Amino acid sequence: KKQVDRVVFFCDIEFRLAVIQLHVTKVKADNLSRARGLVKEAAREGAKIVVLPECFNSPYGSSFFPEYAEKIPGESSQVLSEVAKENRVFLVGGSLPEEDTGKLYNTCPVFGPDGGLLLKHRKIHLFDIDVPGKIRFQESETLSPGSSLSVFETPYCKVGVGICYDMRFAELAQLYTKKGCQLLVYPGAFNMTTGPAHWELLQRARALDNQVYVATASPARDEAASYVAWGHSSVVNPWGEVLSKAGSEEAIVYADIDLEYLADVRQQIPINTQRRADLYTVKAVQEE
Ligand SMILES: *[C@@H]1O[C@H](CO)[C@@H](O)[C@H](O)[C@H]1NC(C)=O
Numbered sequence: 001k002k003q004v005d006r007v008v009f010f011c012d013i014e015f016r017l018a019v020i021q022l023h024v025t026k027v028k029a030d031n032l033s034r035a036r037g038l039v040k041e042a043a044r045e046g047a048k049i050v051v052l053p054e055c056f057n058s059p060y061g062s063s064f065f066p067e068y069a070e071k072i073p074g075e076s077s078q079v080l081s082e083v084a085k086e087n088r089v090f091l092v093g094g095s096l097p098e099e100d101t102g103k104l105y106n107t108c109p110v111f112g113p114d115g116g117l118l119l120k121h122r123k124i125h126l127f128d129i130d131v132p133g134k135i136r137f138q139e140s141e142t143l144s145p146g147s148s149l150s151v152f153e154t155p156y157c158k159v160g161v162g163i164c165y166d167m168r169f170a171e172l173a174q175l176y177t178k179k180g181c182q183l184l185v186y187p188g189a190f191n192m193t194t195g196p197a198h199w200e201l202l203q204r205a206r207a208l209d210n211q212v213y214v215a216t217a218s219p220a221r222d223e224a225a226s227y228v229a230w231g232h233s234s235v236v237n238p239w240g241e242v243l244s245k246a247g248s249e250e251a252i253v254y255a256d257i258d259l260e261y262l263a264d265v266r267q268q269i270p271i272n273t274q275r276r277a278d279l280y281t282v283k284a285v286q287e288e
């Protein structure tokens, strides 16, 4: 068993990941061109996979989604495709409001280094909250949920994609890990209450309980926006340590992903082989 692991990880697999904490505002075209420049910079620094934040081309909020929604393929995803191709990177397109046959989705399109669309992850878990007299935020009033898991292959490792609230559901991360993902990416925009309380904790938890790398990508904080994002985009390793982390400003966060290290962690604490599958299991109800 050990020898098999050795063969798989023999080639010292390391690659650079970049997370772009974009400052998002109301002018879509400006934000797109800004994103383009930052992806280029990340690629120049050696990044092979680049992740944009949730709602990178539109302000976050139910009232904005209908106005900013696009088809995929469409204007913004065309730009992302070109940017991926120009820079020869895998580009995880954060998310944008997507319109399809009269319905709206919060969707993350992923592009390969040839500019091809690899997948669209439509946010599975919609965020509905209603604390009477305090806060009411109902994504499901405007958005429809996606209904499939989203995994893409790269020459380095498989990558699982979730959006924001999806990160709170441990089962999703477990399923991705079971499918062989070694990196999970979550574009997201936690607010100024849930951000400090849970953002890093959830990310470290998903990393630790699956022994995978986890990256989060938030918009930069804009105090003038109607929804104020926490920021703090980061990358966590399979030991649960934060490798790199942004503050609240626009930034690019880099991390070198080391799959040999991941294999070491799994060997030191072999939860994967010591699960009691005879007592419990997590499985997908439907195959994508
Ligand atoms: C952030 O969202 C939570 C619900 O998830 C809510 O209870 C809280 O009031 C919000 N905080 C701010 C600062 O808007």
Ligand SMILES: CC(=O)N[C@H]1CO[C@H](CO)[C@@H](O)[C@@H]1O
Pocket (backbone or CB within 6 Å): 022, 023, 024, 025, 026, 027, 028, 030, 031, 034, 035
């Ligand atoms: C990150 C970025 O460039 N955002 C831009 C989005 O558009 C607004 C409005 O034009 C600009 O002020 C921001 O700089």
